[in-house]
Amino acid sequence: MSEPLSRAHALALDANDPLRDLRGEFLIPRHEGGEQTYFVGNSLGLQPRGAQAAVQEVMGQWATLAVEGHFTGPTQWLGYHRLVSGQLAQVVGALPSEVVAMNTLSVNLHLMMVSFYRPTAQRPVILMEAGAFPTDRHAVEAQIRFHGFDPADCLVEVQPDEAEGTISLQAIEQAIARHGARLALVLWPGVQYRTGQAFDLQAITTLARAQGANIGFDLAHSVGNLPLQLHEVAPDFAVWCHYKYLNSGPGAVAGAFIHERHHRDTTLPRFAGWWGHEEATRFQMAPQFVPSVGAEGWQLSNPPILGLAPLRASLDLFERAGMAALRDKSLALTGMLDALVQSRLPHVLERITPADSERRGCQLSLRVIGGRERGRALFEHLRAVGVLGDWREPDVIRISPTPLYNRYQDLHHFVDAVDAWARH
Numbered sequence: 001m002s003e004p005l006s007r008a009h010a011l012a013l014d015a016n017d018p019l020r021d022l023r024g025e026f027l028i029p030r031h032e033g034g035e036q037t038y039f040v041g042n043s044l045g046l047q048p049r050g051a052q053a054a055v056q057e058v059m060g061q062w063a064t065l066a067v068e069g070h071f072t073g074p075t076q077w078l079g080y081h082r083l084v085s086g087q088l089a090q091v092v093g094a095l096p097s098e099v100v101a102m103n104t105l106s107v108n109l110h111l112m113m114v115s116f117y118r119p120t121a122q123r124p125v126i127l128m129e130a131g132a133f134p135t136d137r138h139a140v141e142a143q144i145r146f147h148g149f150d151p152a153d154c155l156v157e158v159q160p161d162e163a164e165g166t167i168s169l170q171a172i173e174q175a176i177a178r179h180g181a182r183l184a185l186v187l188w189p190g191v192q193y194r195t196g197q198a199f200d201l202q203a204i205t206t207l208a209r210a211q212g213a214n215i216g217f218d219l220a221h222s223v224g225n226l227p228l229q230l231h232e233v234a235p236d237f238a239v240w241c242h243y244k245y246l247n248s249g250p251g252a253v254a255g256a257f258i259h260e261r262h263h264r265d266t267t268l269p270r271f272a273g274w275w276g277h278e279e280a281t282r283f284q285m286a287p288q289f290v291p292s293v294g295a296e297g298w299q300l301s302n303p304p305i306l307g308l309a310p311l312r313a314s315l316d317l318f319e320r321a322g323m324a325a326l327r328d329k330s331l332a333l334t335g336m337l338d339a340l341v342q343s344r345l346p347h348v349l350e351r352i353t354p355a356d357s358e359r360r361g362c363q364l365s366l367r368v369i370g371g372r373e374r375g376r377a378l379f380e381h382l383r384a385v386g387v388l389g390d391w392r393e394p395d396v397i398r399i400s401p402t403p404l405y406n407r408y409q410d411l412h413h414f415v416d417a418v419d420a421w422a423r424h
């Protein structure tokens with residue numbers, strides 16, 4: 001038996017990894033004749049080899065079929081968005097009718113708030129985390145103003161109450177209880193982008209609904225990272241993007257979930273468009289909007305087919321691996337990274353992500369001891385030697401080993417590179 005934190009042990013784990021073949025399905029960026037060590041799947045996932053073929057297929061249909069491409073063959077564009085809904089539903093634990101790939105994340109967040117943020121004078125408040133991703137904060141503030149309310153009164157932000165800037169469930173519970181009767185909507189992340197903290201979606205949903213508030217999740221850092229059970233957890237809505245852990249390319253078409261209980265509710269306001277009209281009568285081009293039943297009914301436009309194509313290639317790989325197996329490997333990878341950092345780099349890096357694996361996904365957010373200048377120097381050094389993480393001001397490097405294409409030996413590349421720099 002080799003030492004658990006030895007390179008030999010990491011190599012043995014890689015050799016016996018049941019998911020090891022999946023790495024070969026991705027294009028790994030090069031560095032000085034070798035491969036980069038890429039830990040930025042939380043920001044832009046790597047390109048699946050199948051993505052180019054999926055895009056080429058659409059280009060070919062356009063070339064040879066032109067407008068007939070809308071109606072010809074198994075990948076006809078008329079129902080193209082539906083080609084991904086079964087596999088996507090698997091990834092997020094939903095019914096296929098509850099998910100749709102459309103628009104981009106910020107757009108979907110607005111569209112969902114149009115339907116699920118219905119402020120009244122008695123209940124005007126949106127509750128969210130302080131330090132949310134800026135677009136979420138901007139969208140919430142804009143929605144409050146759009147309804148004629150004042151964010152100073154109607155936006156409640158829950159402050160971090162734990163030492164590393166994370167938020168306890170008790171703090172969320174207290175905030176929901178304190179504002180309960182005035183809460184219209186709770187909007188919460190699945191995984192916090194800066195700290196990497198994962199939240200208990202079921203507990204938060206239960207707390208919000210018990211107060212009569214709607215609940216929506218931003219799952220940008222959760223989808224493809226943690227197993228999700230959206231149908232069972234039963235928030236009103238969720239939104240996410242597909243270019244992070246879902247590997248579908250820069251600016252990829254995003255996703256949305258709308259729980260089944262809302263699918264036939266015609267009293268919900270929505271910003272309608274013709275692609276959300278029921279398919280059977282869409283091309284009768286009548287003036288009256290009749291929504292499709294399900295998440296598809298929230299679509300506006302005919303989708304960007306070229307933008308959707310890479311998602312199909314990525315979802316094939318998620319189906320092949322399965323979220324449960326990916327989570328098992330992710331726990332082992334991130335656990336090993338954590339142990340390596342604690343044992344070999346305690347004087348260089350300190351983790352701000354929770355230690356409890358139930359409260360995190362792939363990502364470890366590592367604060368560089370010694371401040372911003374030292375942190376930037378380390379980050380630039382890592383980039384120069386082909387080890388890619390990403391930087392969050394003022395002093396945090398995020399490292400996200402993803403189970404689809406990262407290896408145990410990659411963790412040693414990272415720790416060795418930091419160690420060599422710190423000794424130098």
Ligand SMILES: *Cc1c(COP(=O)(O)O)cnc(C)c1O
Pocket residue numbers: 104105106107133135136189193218220221241
């Ligand atoms: C990545 C991310 C976004 C990005 O929004 P886009 O509309 O895709 O540009 C929004 N919110 C969160 C929490 C994110 O992590």
